[in-house]
Amino acid sequence: MCDTLVIFAKKMFEALKDSPLFKGLEIADIDLLINNTLHQIKQFSNKEVLAYSGEKVEKAMILLEGKLHGEMVDFAGNSLKIEEMDPPQMVAAAFLYGPQSVFPVNLSAIADGKMLIIYKKDFTQLLSDDQRVLNNYLNIVSGKAQFLSRKITFLSFKTIKEKIAYYLLQNLRSGSQMVTMTQSQKGLAEMLGVARPSLARTISEMEADQLIRWERNQVEIINLKLLQIILGR
Amino acid sequence: MCDTLVIFAKKMFEALKDSPLFKGLEIADIDLLINNTLHQIKQFSNKEVLAYSGEKVEKAMILLEGKLHGEMVDFAGNSLKIEEMDPPQMVAAAFLYGPQSVFPVNLSAIADGKMLIIYKKDFTQLLSDDQRVLNNYLNIVSGKAQFLSRKITFLSFKTIKEKIAYYLLQNLRSGSQMVTMTQSQKGLAEMLGVARPSLARTISEMEADQLIRWERNQVEIINLKLLQIILGR
DNA sequence: CCTAAAGTGTAACATGTGTGACACTCTTGT
DNA sequence: ACAAGAGTGTCACACATGTTACACTTTAGG
Numbered sequence: 001m002c003d004t005l006v007i008f009a010k011k012m013f014e015a016l017k018d019s020p021l022f023k024g025l026e027i028a029d030i031d032l033l034i035n036n037t038l039h040q041i042k043q044f045s046n047k048e049v050l051a052y053s054g055e056k057v058e059k060a061m062i063l064l065e066g067k068l069h070g071e072m073v074d075f076a077g078n079s080l081k082i083e084e085m086d087p088p089q090m091v092a093a094a095f096l097y098g099p100q101s102v103f104p105v106n107l108s109a110i111a112d113g114k115m116l117i118i119y120k121k122d123f124t125q126l127l128s129d130d131q132r133v134l135n136n137y138l139n140i141v142s143g144k145a146q147f148l149s150r151k152i153t154f155l156s157f158k159t160i161k162e163k164i165a166y167y168l169l170q171n172l173r174s175g176s177q178m179v180t181m182t183q184s185q186k187g188l189a190e191m192l193g194v195a196r197p198s199l200a201r202t203i204s205e206m207e208a209d210q211l212i213r214w215e216r217n218q219v220e221i222i223n224l225k226l227l228q229i230i231l232g233r
Numbered sequence: 234m235c236d237t238l239v240i241f242a243k244k245m246f247e248a249l250k251d252s253p254l255f256k257g258l259e260i261a262d263i264d265l266l267i268n269n270t271l272h273q274i275k276q277f278s279n280k281e282v283l284a285y286s287g288e289k290v291e292k293a294m295i296l297l298e299g300k301l302h303g304e305m306v307d308f309a310g311n312s313l314k315i316e317e318m319d320p321p322q323m324v325a326a327a328f329l330y331g332p333q334s335v336f337p338v339n340l341s342a343i344a345d346g347k348m349l350i351i352y353k354k355d356f357t358q359l360l361s362d363d364q365r366v367l368n369n370y371l372n373i374v375s376g377k378a379q380f381l382s383r384k385i386t387f388l389s390f391k392t393i394k395e396k397i398a399y400y401l402l403q404n405l406r407s408g409s410q411m412v413t414m415t416q417s418q419k420g421l422a423e424m425l426g427v428a429r430p431s432l433a434r435t436i437s438e439m440e441a442d443q444l445i446r447w448e449r450n451q452v453e454i455i456n457l458k459l460l461q462i463i464l465g466r
Numbered sequence: 467c468c469t470a471a472a473g474t475g476t477a478a479c480a481t482g483t484g485t486g487a488c489a490c491t492c493t494t495g496t
Numbered sequence: 497a498c499a500a501g502a503g504t505g506t507c508a509c510a511c512a513t514g515t516t517a518c519a520c521t522t523t524a525g526g
Contacts, residue, residue, distance in 0.1 A: 072389055074464075080389045095382075098375025104382040128364070141374050142331025148381035149328075149337040155388040156305055156313045156426055158514085159482070184503060193389055195484050200505060231307075391484085392512070417473060428514050433475060449522095
């Protein structure tokens with residue numbers, strides 16, 4: 001029993017070593033830091049709701065296994081997918097401090113998993129215990145702000161065509177003319193904040209215009225220049 | 234000449250004492266910190282563009298006097314006002330670190346003023362020199378992320394009516410039924426990301442429905458319950 | 467005090483998007 | 497291999513919003 005625990009802990013530290021928060025630290029360092037900190041492991045199962053939008057954020061959460069899904073739901077019931085989170089990432093990192101530290105999204109599991117939980121007070125201690133972790137945390141929070149800023153860019157495009165063009169150009173590796181979709185059209189529609197049939201319709205139009213060829217999860221950019229012109233140069 | 238400089242510096246430290254970044258510090262502390270740091274003062278005049286979206290953020294900037302205006306401009310030329318900044322606030326705080334530290338907005342002055350500039354390296358030093366400043370900075374960056382998150386909430390509303398209702402309810406002091414507008418309809422339209430005549434039209438409709446009375450920069454909430462129902466319960 | 471600039475109310479019209487529906491295809495698990 | 501579920505293509509229709517235009521009011525500056 002004790003052995004299993006030790007093995008689990010070892011696996012956890014290995015996972016954490018790859019996390020943005022503990023980047024640059026050795027497993028031994030992490031072990032030391034974590035064991036000086038009150039913490040717990042929370043198991044969760046698929047479809048479980050882990051937090052509701054508006055709830056107070058009182059603990060730092062680091063996803064160890066599984067997959068999470070964050071979405072904003074407005075009062076009319078429309079939902080806007082904000083992001084999906086894979087391990088080993090920190091959850092709600094930018095919402096642990098600040099004047100209004102509440103969850104901005106409904107957080108639910110889309111796969112069984114577990115996460116490491118550290119209460120805010122202990123996490124703050126951890127930040128001042130290790131300069132590297134602090135630095136990493138600063139980068140994470142800034143990164144989140146930048147992510148949200150890009151999200152706003154997206155939402156501020158007025159037409160679906162613009163949104164698609166922007167999305168494709170963002171995900172196009174230079175040199176290639178293929179974009180690999182990491183999600184279904186349904187998922188994409190939720191990300192872009194548009195209705196699914198509207199997205200499909202617009203894609204059809206763009207195909208008819210010889211702009212792109214959309215097949216399964218591979219999209220070929222046929223006319224790159226025209227695509228850029230849609231974005232108004 | 235030297236006297237004027239000393240007087241200016243004193244005024245600056247007083248201003249900084251009220252800034253979120255130096256909250257809780259004494260003027261003497263700030264004096265010491267700043268004077269151990271390479272810094273400069275930049276003067277700017279009304280309508281001057283201080284930074285373009287996409288430009289690299291290489292220095293920490295703290296607004297001392299004047300007023301700034303940040304807006305996203307998409308390629309088609311549509312602009313979305315993100316925020317207006319008053320002194321003594323830090324500018325682009327959440328974009329100094331992180332994986333992609335570039336300005337998210339076009340930054341321009343809407344009044345003459347000056348700002349304190351500290352290069353990134355020196356600012357980082359400043360953060361580790363004083364625990365309180367670091368803490369303040371963490372709060373600022375988190376606050377920015379939360380601000381952006383709220384902005385997304387706004388943009389994700391589909392109808393203008395919803396946006397107006399949300400805006401009014403956000404700015405309604407409990408107990409009162411008056412909301413004081415801090416900006417013109419034109420400015421509000423830019424914030425909400427809608428066309429100005431569309432906003433005016435919707436306001437007219439809401440007045441016709443006996444929901445609100447919009448006069449100058451005072452808005453009276455006539456039917457609070459109905460307003461909440463527009464937001465879907 | 468007067469003028470120019472900025473902001474506001476309103477209209478007719480074009481258009482992009484959401485809705486709800488349906489058939490079809492692909493994926494998944496049993 | 498099959499069934500059930502999820503995803504996709506497409507349609508007709510309603511409707512909210514953008515556009516452009518113009519008259520009017522308020523504000524700010526000389």
